Amino acid sequence: MSDSQTVVPTSSHDDVHSPALLHHFATEEQQKDASNLGMWIFLATEVMFFGGLFCAYLIYRRWYFGDFAAASASITVWLGALNTAVLICSSLTVVLAIWAAQTSQRALLLLMLALTMLFGLAFLGIKGIEYKQKFDEHHVPGATFSFDHEEIPSQPGHYANPQHAQIFFALYFIMTGLHALHMIVGLGIFSWLFWMAWKGRFTPEYHTPLEIGGLYWHFVDIVWIYLFPLLYLIDRHS
Amino acid sequence: MATAIVSPVEREDYLNKEYGIASWLLTTDHKRIALLYLISITFFFFIGGFFALLIRLELLTPAGDLVQADTYNKLFTQHGQVMVFFFLIPSIPAVLGNFLIPLMVGAKDLAFPRINLLSWYLYIIAGIMMLHCMLTGGVDTGWTFYTPFSTAFSNTKVIEAGLAIFVSGFSSILTGLNFVVTIHRMRAPGLTWSRLPLFVWAHYATSIIQILGTPVIAITLVLVVAERALHLGIFDPKLGGDPLLFQHLFWFYSHPAVYIMILPSMGVVTEIIPCFARKRVFGYMFVALSSIAIAVFGFLVWAHHMFVAGISVYAALVFSILSYGVAVPSAVKVFNWTATLYKGSIHYDAPMLYAFGFVGLFTIGGLTGLFLSALGIDMHVHDTYFVIAHFHYIMVGGAVMGYLGGMHFWWPKISGKLYPEGWARLAALIVFIGFNLTFFPQFILGYLGMPRRYYQYPPEYQVLNVLSTAGATVLAVGYLLPMIYFLWSMRYGKPAPDNPWRAAGLEWTVQSPPTTFNFPEQPVVTWEAYNYDEIDKDYKEEAQVVG
Numbered sequence: 122m123s124d125s126q127t128v129v130p131t132s133s134h135d136d137v138h139s140p141a142l143l144h145h146f147a148t149e150e151q152q153k154d155a156s157n158l159g160m161w162i163f164l165a166t167e168v169m170f171f172g173g174l175f176c177a178y179l180i181y182r183r184w185y186f187g188d189f190a191a192a193s194a195s196i197t198v199w200l201g202a203l204n205t206a207v208l209i210c211s212s213l214t215v216v217l218a219i220w221a222a223q224t225s226q227r228a229l230l231l232l233m234l235a236l237t238m239l240f241g242l243a244f245l246g247i248k249g250i251e252y253k254q255k256f257d258e259h260h261v262p263g264a265t266f267s268f269d270h271e272e273i274p275s276q277p278g279h280y281a282n283p284q285h286a287q288i289f290f291a292l293y294f295i296m297t298g299l300h301a302l303h304m305i306v307g308l309g310i311f312s313w314l315f316w317m318a319w320k321g322r323f324t325p326e327y328h329t330p331l332e333i334g335g336l337y338w339h340f341v342d343i344v345w346i347y348l349f350p351l352l353y354l355i356d357r358h359s
Numbered sequence: 360m361a362t363a364i365v366s367p368v369e370r371e372d373y374l375n376k377e378y379g380i381a382s383w384l385l386t387t388d389h390k391r392i393a394l395l396y397l398i399s400i401t402f403f404f405f406i407g408g409f410f411a412l413l414i415r416l417e418l419l420t421p422a423g424d425l426v427q428a429d430t431y432n433k434l435f436t437q438h439g440q441v442m443v444f445f446f447l448i449p450s451i452p453a454v455l456g457n458f459l460i461p462l463m464v465g466a467k468d469l470a471f472p473r474i475n476l477l478s479w480y481l482y483i484i485a486g487i488m489m490l491h492c493m494l495t496g497g498v499d500t501g502w503t504f505y506t507p508f509s510t511a512f513s514n515t516k517v518i519e520a521g522l523a524i525f526v527s528g529f530s531s532i533l534t535g536l537n538f539v540v541t542i543h544r545m546r547a548p549g550l551t552w553s554r555l556p557l558f559v560w561a562h563y564a565t566s567i568i569q570i571l572g573t574p575v576i577a578i579t580l581v582l583v584v585a586e587r588a589l590h591l592g593i594f595d596p597k598l599g600g601d602p603l604l605f606q607h608l609f610w611f612y613s614h615p616a617v618y619i620m621i622l623p624s625m626g627v628v629t630e631i632i633p634c635f636a637r638k639r640v641f642g643y644m645f646v647a648l649s650s651i652a653i654a655v656f657g658f659l660v661w662a663h664h665m666f667v668a669g670i671s672v673y674a675a676l677v678f679s680i681l682s683y684g685v686a687v688p689s690a691v692k693v694f695n696w697t698a699t700l701y702k703g704s705i706h707y708d709a710p711m712l713y714a715f716g717f718v719g720l721f722t723i724g725g726l727t728g729l730f731l732s733a734l735g736i737d738m739h740v741h742d743t744y745f746v747i748a749h750f751h752y753i754m755v756g757g758a759v760m761g762y763l764g765g766m767h768f769w770w771p772k773i774s775g776k777l778y779p780e781g782w783a784r785l786a787a788l789i790v791f792i793g794f795n796l797t798f799f800p801q802f803i804l805g806y807l808g809m810p811r812r813y814y815q816y817p818p819e820y821q822v823l824n825v826l827s828t829a830g831a832t833v834l835a836v837g838y839l840l841p842m843i844y845f846l847w848s849m850r851y852g853k854p855a856p857d858n859p860w861r862a863a864g865l866e867w868t869v870q871s872p873p874t875t876f877n878f879p880e881q882p883v884v885t886w887e888a889y890n891y892d893e894i895d896k897d898y899k900e901e902a903q904v905v906g
Contacts, residue, residue: 144467144468144876145466145467145468145469145470145472145545145876146545147881151544151545154544155470155471155540155541155543155544155545158539158540158543158544159470159471159474159536159537159540162536162539162540162570163536165570165571166532166536166570166571166573166574167574168574169570169571169572169574169575170574170575170577170578171578172574172575172578173574173575173578173579173582173608173611174578174582176604176608177582177593177604177608180601180604181593181601185599262589262590262591262592263589263590282599284592284598284599285599287591287592287598287599288591288592288593288598288599288600291585291589291591291592291593292593295581295582295585299581
């Protein structure tokens with residue numbers, strides 16, 4: 122147990138390897154696995170983050186179902202449906218972008234990344250229109266909130282309790298707001314991916330950033346796939 | 360032990376490789392980040408300790424004479440928030456875990472070195488927000504932020520404190536994420552799961568809680584902040600909301616958070632005991648899986664904090680039974696540590712003294728936890744000093760003892776210097792005595808009915824309160840001593856050999872302090888964990904040859 126160890130240069134970068142391989146990984150495969158696992162774990166934290174909100178939503182929806190249905194009926198369904206379609210298309214373009222990188226089609230890769238961002242912006246624009254509507258109708262919780270004499274669907278003559286409707290709108294704005302925030306972060310990530318792709322950094326061997334960026338984008342889409350029926354389609358089964 | 364042979368030429372290591380403030384603030388070396396964390400959490404430990412000191416001074420006399428009620432509320436709130444979120448949760452994982460996990464798994468660094476640095480910056484931003492909040496008025500909700508008090512009635516800086524803790528949560532999540540990926544993907548060849556040091560297993564379990572629990576407190580704090588700013592009604596019964604929902608969401612994280620604090624300590628103790636008993640740890644796989652079991656069970660017991668809050672009888676019954684369930688894996692650990700000591704050749708060095716302290720105090724803390732998970736007794740002692748004593752036995756007697764034990768055990772590796780053993784043993788003894796003197800009287804106070812969070816009390820409680828305050832003073836001395844002699848040893852301490860304890864584990868095979876990339880070449884593991892019988896046999900043979 123004596124200190125006989127001599128100093129050995131530790132970062133021996135003699136062997137040739139990809140410039141994208143960071144010093145502390147042994148192989149590119151290890152680096153790719155680590156990045157992917159890291160993103161999956163991050164998405165698990167996101168599930169729990171939104172999970173708290175879904176939990177609150179489900180409890181109040183059960184307690185105040187009629188009021189929630191009335192409040193939900195005031196949101197424009199077709200705009201939400203359009204946004205759902207926009208996001209599904211954007212998920213397709215993400216997958217095509219990765220395929221383009223795998224098959225070395227630089228122009229297609231750039232096009233698909235640009236389309237993805239375009240769809241993202243369209244989503245945010247439509248969301249903005251919806252928020253504007255709610256703002257004009259005084260459906261934004263706070264001092265100016267009003268939801269008087271709104272009939273509960275399928276219960277003629279019964280009016281929604283404005284306080285309970287306010288809880289719906291509070292959850293609506295927090296859930297869709299956080300989702301929109303995630304979209305904005307996603308646009309940031311995809312701008313960076315676009316820039317990397319522009320510089321030709323992605324190859325069939327190395328395109329991990331595209332994959333983990335794509336995972337994130339798909340996750341944000343999936344959150345919306347749950348938000349849309351929960352918020353827009355309460356009691357619309359008739 | 361062999362006399363330390365020190366090379367006269369200074370070797371390059373992670374500390375002397377680069378100098379200057381930028382080489383620290385922009386480092387991605389897990390060992391340097393660990394030291395950044397060490398300095399930051401020590402700073403917050405003393406802030407939290409200062410609040411504790413004021414609390415104990417106020418409680419020296421039955422009358423409220425040192426501070427006003429409002430100030431007292433802020434003191435215990437900020438003591439809790441600083442100690443929980445800015446000291447205990449980052450303590451062992453961000454300092455020892457950060458430093459040791461790559462070394463223990465045979466890697467050059469954590470999987471995501473830049474994210475590691477980011478987590479420290481998030482911690483610092485959160486810390487500055489918290490300090491700002493405290494200096495400009497503070498917060499008085501209790502560390503639990505219970506609604507509707509926090510959202511509708513408190514006139515203090517709830518939003519600022521909530522946002523500070525929100526940010527610190529992301530620091531914690533990123534640390535956990537980094538550990539899980541590192542443990543899965545960066546292990547050296549031959550280092551199978553069943554050969555991993557149990558410190559690593561404990562951190563794996565901790566990371567799972569950080570990853571799955573912390574986002575829930577984050578969203579809860581977002582809701583509290585939004586509710587307070589806009590009066591949405593989500594947690595306000597006056598507006599149709601439900602304060603119990605807040606408590607469920609809060610404790611869904613904050614109960615498992617207790618295991619974020621205690622599991623790493625258990626990991627530390629599981630390294631120390633085999634080393635100083637010179638024996639393989641008893642029942643390796645049971646100890647490893649009990650960490651995972653604690654993490655899983657830990658998520659299923661949160662409502663035992665709400666037995667008197669108005670949850671249904673059936674829910675209370677289920678959560679009571681599940682809370683007993685957590686005791687099983689915890690007891691497995693205690694019995695296995697004890698069995699490891701059996702017929703061991705025990706050395707009473709300072710780390711071992713802390714480990715002994717940990718086992719005893721954790722056992723008391725754990726058993727009194729069972730009192731509290733019993734529905735009938737909980738009605739009696741809920742919100743009394745019994746609860747305070749119980750969780751301080753776990754968090755201070757357990758987590759902090761483990762932290763100090765680990766700091767002593769790995770200090771030679773971290774600093775390259777030996778600390779003064781005599782002083783260290785004395786400090787361990789002072790901490791143990793001071794701790795018991797502080798908190799054992801609180802069990803009795805609580806059982807006699809003294810409620811928590813009051814700044815005045817009936818005179819008949821004074822004797823026990825004086826004992827507790829006296830103990831806190833002793834404890835303060837015990838905490839200051841290591842800080843002084845650690846700092847002293849950095850300059851005047853004897854240079855540490857690579858493996859001063861003849862301990863098992865990859866971290867002891869490299870030089871002290873390690874080089875930036877830890878290992879001169881990729882290590883390959885061909886031995887089982889804690890092979891102390893082989894290590895000692897080799898050592899004896901070596902000694903015979905030399906002798």
